[in-house]
Amino acid sequence: MEKRGTFGSKLAIILTTAGSAVGLGNIWRFPFMTGQNGGAAFIVIYLGCVLILGIPGMISEFIVGRHSQSNAARAYGNVGFRKARYIGYLGILTSTIILGFYAVVAGWCLQYLFASIAGQLNGDTNYILEYFKTFSSDPIRPCLWAVGFIFITHFVVTQGVEKGIERASKLLMPLLLLILVVLVIASCLLPGASRGIEFLLKPDFSKVSSGVFLEALGQAFFSLSLGTACLCTYASYFKKDTNLLKSATQIALLDSFIAILAGLMIFPAAFSVGVQPDSGPSLIFITLPNVFRQAFESMPIVGFVISILFYALLVFAALTSTISMHEIGTAFFHEELRLPRNKATWILTLVCSFIAIFCSLSVGANPNLQLFGMPLMDFCDFITAQIMLPAGAFFTSILIGWMVEQQLVKQEFDNGGTLKTNFFHAYMFSVKYIVPLCILLIFLHQFHII
Ligand code: PFF
Numbered sequence: 001m002e003k004r005g006t007f008g009s010k011l012a013i014i015l016t017t018a019g020s021a022v023g024l025g026n027i028w029r030f031p032f033m034t035g036q037n038g039g040a041a042f043i044v045i046y047l048g049c050v051l052i053l054g055i056p057g058m059i060s061e062f063i064v065g066r067h068s069q070s071n072a073a074r075a076y077g078n079v080g081f082r083k084a085r086y087i088g089y090l091g092i093l094t095s096t097i098i099l100g101f102y103a104v105v106a107g108w109c110l111q112y113l114f115a116s117i118a119g120q121l122n123g124d125t126n127y128i129l130e131y132f133k134t135f136s137s138d139p140i141r142p143c144l145w146a147v148g149f150i151f152i153t154h155f156v157v158t159q160g161v162e163k164g165i166e167r168a169s170k171l172l173m174p175l176l177l178l179i180l181v182v183l184v185i186a187s188c189l190l191p192g193a194s195r196g197i198e199f200l201l202k203p204d205f206s207k208v209s210s211g212v213f214l215e216a217l218g219q220a221f222f223s224l225s226l227g228t229a230c231l232c233t234y235a236s237y238f239k240k241d242t243n244l245l246k247s248a249t250q251i252a253l254l255d256s257f258i259a260i261l262a263g264l265m266i267f268p269a270a271f272s273v274g275v276q277p278d279s280g281p282s283l284i285f286i287t288l289p290n291v292f293r294q295a296f297e298s299m300p301i302v303g304f305v306i307s308i309l310f311y312a313l314l315v316f317a318a319l320t321s322t323i324s325m326h327e328i329g330t331a332f333f334h335e336e337l338r339l340p341r342n343k344a345t346w347i348l349t350l351v352c353s354f355i356a357i358f359c360s361l362s363v364g365a366n367p368n369l370q371l372f373g374m375p376l377m378d379f380c381d382f383i384t385a386q387i388m389l390p391a392g393a394f395f396t397s398i399l400i401g402w403m404v405e406q407q408l409v410k411q412e413f414d415n416g417g418t419l420k421t422n423f424f425h426a427y428m429f430s431v432k433y434i435v436p437l438c439i440l441l442i443f444l445h446q447f448h449i450i
Contacts, residue, residue, distance in 0.1 A: 006237045012166045013242055016320075017234050018251045019169035022176070023321030024105055025223040026259040027314055028284055031266045033219050035277035038207030039199040039267075042216060043260065045208070049220035050252050053438055056430040057226045057393045058248035060400040063412040065235030066244065071331040072229035075236060079404045087395045091229025092332050094388040096348065098228065099150070099325040100355025101380040106318035107145030107360070108285060111135060113311035121289045121307060122300075128289045132282060139365035146356040153322040154349040157330055158342055161237055165323055172316040179313040180258065183265045186306055190295050193268030199277060200263045214446040217439070218385035223255055225324060227392030233328045241415055245423055265310075269295055284314070326352070355380070386446075394439045401432035 007013045034042050068078035073088035115121050121128065136142055156164045187193060221227050235244075266288065270277055273294040275287050289307065296303030326348055333344035362369035362376035371379040400409055406428070411417075413424050 006161070006239055007166055007234075008162055010242070012170060013238055013247060014250055014254075015173045016166055016169040016324075017231065017247065018254050019173050019320030020225045020230055020234060020324030021223060021251055021255040021321075022173070022258050023317045024102060024109075024314065025219070025321070026255065027262040027317055028105060028281070030219060030223065030259040031263050032278075032280050032283045033215060034200070034263055035267070035283060036280060037212050037215055038204060039277070040201050040203035041205045041208050042212060043200065043263070044203050045213060045216040046220055046259075047256060049217050050224065050256050052430070053217070053393070053435050054220050054224050054226060055248050055252050056427055056435050057221070057397065058224060058231055058252060059244050059413070059427060060393075060396045060431055061226065061229070061231035062235040062238070062244040062248060063400060063409060064396065065232035066238045066240075066242070067408065067412050069236045071236070071335045072232050072328055073332055073336060075232055076229075076399070079399065079408065081399065081403055084399050084403075087392060087399065088229055088232070088332075090388065090395070091227065091232065091392050092329050094384050094392060095228040095230055095325040095328045096351060097355060097380050097388075098222075098384050099153075099322055099348075099352045101359040101377050102318070102322060102325070103146040103149045103153075103352060103356040104142065104360045104363070104377060105281075106149040106315070106322060107142055107147075107356075108136070109311055109314040109318060110149060111141070111145050112285060112289075113308065113315055116304070116307040116311050119304065122293065125290055128293075129286055131289075132285050137364040139361065142360045142364055143357045146360050147353045149318070149322065150326075150349055150353050150356060153319065153326050154345055156319070156323050157326045158345050160341070161327075165327065168323060169320050172320050176313055176316045176320075177258075179309050179316075180261050180265060183306065183310060183313070184261055186302075187265050187269040187272075190269055190272035192272040196266075196268035196271035196277075197264065199271065200260070200267050210445055213442050214386055217390060217442050221389040221393060222385045223259060224252060225321070227389035227396070228325070228328065229392070230324050230328050233331055234324065236331070241418070243415070243419055244413060245421060245427070284310075390439045390443060394436055397431045397435040397439075401428065401436070 007016055064075050064079055065072070068075035070078065072091050073085045076088035077085035112121070121131065123131070156168050158164065188197065225231055266283065267277055269291045270287055273291050275291060279287050288310065292303045292307045296306065329348040330341065330344045333339050333347050334341045337344070358369060359377040359380055367375060369376045374382065409428070410424060413427065414421050
């Protein structure tokens with residue numbers, strides 16, 4: 001039997017897992033969600049979800065994955081209840097669907113990176129709007145970019161855990177942070193930027209409707225890659241002395257910090273040039289090119305460089321996340337169907353490319369591709385972020401809190417007693433009661449059952 005990979009060092013563990021967490025969810029989804037849901041008030045609820053539900057949820061997935069050191073389905077089945085495999089299957093299905101639609105947006109980022117380099121994003125507001133419309137409604141180009149992105153991911157995943165995933169994350173994560181900081185400084189120095197900063201930091205709870213809670217919950221789980229079995233799969237490559245509580249806390253804080261930095265990069269610039277913050281998913285493809293052009297009108301070369309840096313940042317962030325989604329299914333097909341890793345990688349690449357093509361067409365050339373009255377792409381986003389991810393985290397909490405032997409949970413939590421920690425009881429209380437109850441309440445409320 002081939003030896004299983006592990007991440008090489010503590011830093012590698014943090015960077016690869018944070019690489020999965022930090023992605024388009026932080027830089028594309030978080031800002032437009034914040035813009036649509038009232039700014040700072042949304043952020044407060046979001047941070048509450050991360051701290052109260054996210055961190056315990058992450059630890060639970062880590063426990064399942066590290067205990068069994070195998071793919072998600074086997075890992076869930078190995079904690080004492082064979083039927084728990086279905087939680088693993090659910091996670092694998094969720095991450096495969098997410099990879100399908102995520103690759104569409106990642107493909108748009110690649111196109112915009114090349115367009116920025118070629119200087120094609122120079123023009124007035126109408127030109128930029130038309131550029132996006134023409135590109136996204138083309139039947140071929142966005143599909144090719146999306147599939148191309150999945151193939152780049154495929155290439156890294158075939159290199160294996162240490163040589164591929166770990167190396168890519170170690171290189172891309174620091175680069176990403178650096179570019180982000182440069183862009184935040186540039187944005188906050190623009191005239192009138194303070195109104196954007198205020199929008200992000202001063203909560204106005206009168207704008208909060210009940211739906212905002214489920215949106216914030218979905219966003220927190222999506223951003224932390226929680227409920228997809230991704231954390232469980234990555235934890236299967238952790239070492240036995242990895243401190244799970246500390247790793248979960250560090251990753252959750254880093255992820256939230258980067259999301260807020262992304263807000264600080266986008267909103268001050270948007271307010272500075274008088275662009276509305278609530279323009280939705282197209283915020284970074286229509287609004288921002290306008291911002292780059294108007295904000296740096298007197299220094300076009302700075303605008304040119306900033307725009308390239310921004311789309312490069314998005315591509316890097318997306319790649320470290322798509323790698324993790326791909327790895328979930330690859331590890332499953334490799335270990336469960338006993339396929340060579342290379343073949344397992346191909347299965348996932350083909351399935352996700354298929355989903356990506358249909359999602360891309362549904363928001364472009366063929367708007368009739370709908371499910372439940374939504375374009376297929378929006379439907380995939382809705383069903384994963386607002387139903388499948390919370391469901392995955394809910395069932396994992398029930399499993400760890402109520403079904404698995406506490407001894408096993410404690411063993412993983414404190415590394416067999418070698419870690420001195422006072423948080424075990426708080427953690428158990430949280431996974432037993434707080435996490436499942438909060439998810440259930442938010443769910444029932446959203447669907448008008450209570
Ligand atoms: N957390 C990623 C982001 O914020 O972009 C998205 C993601 C990655 C979701 C991996 C699910 C997953 F399994």
